[in-house]
Amino acid sequence: MHFITALIGIYRAEIGLLILALMFVAFVRERYSPTVVSVVGACVFAALGLLDEKDLFSVFSNSAPLTVGAMFVLSGALIRTGTINRVADLVMARAQRHPRLALAEVTLGTVILSAFLNNTPVVVLLIPIMFKLAQATGYPVKKLLIPMNAVAVMGGCVTLIGTSTNLIVAGIAAEQGMAPFGIFDITPYGLAGVLAGVAALTGLSFLLPGDPPSIAGEDGGNVQDYLTELTLSRDSDLIGRTVGSLSIIGRSASLLGLKRAGEIRRRGIEEEELHAGDRLLVHADGATIMTLRESGDFEIGLAAASETPGGGTVIEAMIAPSHPSIGERLIDIPFLHALRVRIIGIHRARHLPGPDLSETRVRGADRLLIAGSDDSIRSLKDNAHLIGVDISRTRAFRPRKAWIAILALTAVVLLSAVELIGIGLAAFIAVGVILVTRCIDPEEAWAAIDGDVLILIFAMLAVGLALEQAGSVALMVGWIEPLLAAAPAWTLVFLIYFFALLLSELLSNNAVAALLTPLTIALAHQLGADPRPLVIALMIGASACFATPIGYQTNALVHAAGDYRFSDFVRIGIPLNLIVGLAVCTTLTLLA
Template identity: 80%
Template sequence: MHMVTALLGVYRAEIGLVLLACVFVAFLRERYPASVVAVLGACAYAALGLIDEKGLFSVFANPAPLTVAAMLVLSGALIRTGTINRVADLIMTRAQRHPRLALAEVTVGIVIISCFLNNTPVVVLLIPIVFKLAQATSIPVKKLLIPMNAVAVMGGCITLIGTSTNLIVAGIAAEQGMEPIGIFAISPYGIAGTVAGIATLACLSFLLPSDEPSIGGENGGTVQDYLTELVVPHDSDLVGREIGSLSLFSRSVVLLGLKRAGEIRRGDLKEEELHAGDRLIVRADGAAIMTLRESGRFELGIAADSETSSHEGTVIEAMVAPSHPSTGERLMDIPFLHALRVRIIGMHRSRHLAGPDLGDARVRGADRLLIAGSDDAVRSLRDNPHLMGVDISRTRAFRRNKAWIAILSMAAVVTFAALNVISIGLAAFLAVGVILVTRCIDAEEAWSAIDGDVLVLIFAMLAVGLALEQAGSVALMVGWITPLLEVAPTWSLVFVIYFFALILSELLSNNAVAALMTPITIALARQLGVDPLPLVIALMIGASACFATPIGYQTNALVHAAGDYRFADFVRIGVPLNIVVGLAVCTTLVLLN
């Protein structure tokens, strides 16, 4: 034990680097999640005394991870209030009228939205839109998904709140004694990279495959569309109105037909007047169905008893087991519909929509049902051996009347931070308070919008970075690197930092690379007597603008699965894109500093 203590006293810095190498190897092997590896690394440093207790717990006072969490909640509020969904509807409306022009408009829109919202929810909502755009423009979807994802990532590099990586770097830089980085301080360099990147994508699109995905369907597997029916009540103010005058139809709610007196009509129904008891057969996603349910303007779905309302009770999701005795029979004849006071308000079938209407759709194993019923009925359904995964639906109705509050809250964060009235972190937390108290989003949903895995990774890597400083490992690395860079031109440092961060981030977590490299980059700049700000900005963008692998950025993995891409597809377009964007960003940094 005495020998171990002696070794730690003499070789603290070297042991810190050995542990860092072990953490990197563990990241690369991916035997454990990145967050678990980071926590174990922090524990190892603490156990060996390379970071003291005060230092270990001081990382939880860093405002950067908490700012990331607050921005994720604000993004969740914009989704919950239907703001992002409404933007998507406008895009699809434009795409139907001017498909080619819509591509350019979508590109610009993605850049703007990604400047202020987390990339992941933006790309999740973007995937089904891109599938629809591909149909409208007759451009293979595989030629659109990777470019649109790349544009979203590049847009996130334009402002400080565009990605969590930017906020992490800025937070650590402030703790290292640098002046706070403004929300638009990185904008000229991010814009330069984005313009160069979009031009590169336009020129090199021929490198992308043109075959159709073998999985995912028209939505890329990201949205569950349900078949449902909207029943016009006898006392409704909709009676006598033309179907085309209704504002409910959009990308999320598509009219498939009109059922009247047992007869289904298809085709153009815009001028058809609604009668009491009419059934509008529609395709809608879960959020749209829940929004229609809360509006109370229609009765939804089918029930054995006309007095059973879709507006009462709880909505659950259930999957039909392959062993269900009603397999092959009409949904209207499924036994629990007649035995319990429930109403089936939606039916989802993988790959395609059931039909011709909800009641006459033939039941298949793995069909997913949305069912509204009382608590007693829900308990009975949970005991049904022929239904699987019976649970309360997590899909929620949009709170569109609160959208203006969510929009103003996000705008206030950007404005106050840009004018240096208050810090980004404080502005974001105040905005979170506003959206919670005004019920733009419920507390449970707000906390679920926070990616706990990401926050744990960030806190743990902050501890690892601080341990490297306390152990002297950062100073040791800087001492090794300084002689090599002293003879190099000052401008070359920007390129070295950018591409080193880029290469590491293609293999490891962006946030982990940012947390590790920020203190090293600042120490190196001070040792060489140069301004650390351009190097820190190079690190920010280099750690995020990763396009060459499906694991280079979290959204890359999303489109990799949705578009059924191969690993080589990312490499083919991503490597030249990495180089061009990097050269544009670094050149702009050198010229403007």
């Protein structure tokens, strides 16, 4: 044992590099998730004594991942209050009137949203918009999805809070003694990448496929929409208004028809005045249905008895293939008559049920939203012909709180921009504000945090610290420094950027950022160069990855939604990587 301990003490740096190499192999093989590999790697360093207990747990005091978590919650509040959906509705309204101009507006809006919000919800909401724009403009949707995603990724590189990678690099750099980064310190270089990238996407669109997706529906397969019916109550304030004046119709809700006196009208109903008892046939996502349910203007859904209340708990349930009502009308399904429940929506994968809610023929795997009392819900859970009966996680929007969520995020940006308080503290105060004002409930706020990302960050921070303490970073710098000693200073910016880019196309960009930041700073000090432009190059290079579906987390979303091939990303992504990288690095060389 003493011999092994002595051996580890002598070859600490080399053993650290060996562990790192094994981690890279595990990352590339993808047998385990990057988070698991990172945690195991940190544990190995600790077990071998290359990282002591105090230093291992010191990474949890780093503000970067905690700031990332706070930004997740702020993004969740904007979604919960319907702010993001409202923006999407405005985009679709513009697209219906000026579809080609809307493409340019969506591009600009994507850059702005991605600069201040987590990219993933932005891309998720934009995917169905791209499908609608493709229909309106006649462009193949495959020529829109990859460019939209690329613009979102580039937009995340415009501010410090645009991506978690930026915050990680900035946090490690501050711990290494560098001056803190301001929220807009990277903006000139990120904007250079955006301008070059948009120009490249415009000129290289011929490299994108033009065939239609073979597996996605018209919404890209990302939104679970339901068919429902809205019955106008006798005391509704909407009586006498025209159908076309209703504000409920937008991206999240489409009007399919008006049912009056048993007759369904599909066309020419926009100018029709609403009467008590009119039924509007609507196709909407779950959150919109829940919001309409709470509005009080409509009696929503289908019940066997007209006096059945629409309140109570809402559950989701799937029709089992063994259900005796398969092929029968939904209004005749037995539990609707045996229990005091109301079916408020039905979803069918890649198919719109109909002609209306009551006449829909039941199929296996149909998903139902059902509202009822606690006793009725317990009875449904015991129904052997229903699968996965559980409380619905879909919640109504809180539009009256939207201004608070917007103001909270704006305050984070402004307070950190003028350096009145740090971005981490500003984000935490904003989280407190949106929680106490109930923009988002606590359980929803914690659910908005991507725990996998945070654990990955903490683990890679521990690995980076272990490599420093073991002398592995100094050893690598010692190898690299003689090769770059005679090279011009500007070449370092290009080398760091494209090295980070290459690794991030294959590995987790957050892991790459956490590993390369201390190495980059140490190399800059060894060569007598300013580390700041190198760190900025690392930030952007680790995020602006377009050549593989795994290069950035949102790449995988559009890869699935657009039914792309791996080669589609490579064909457009490699030239886009080069053009954006050259623009960013040239701007850094000239301005930094």
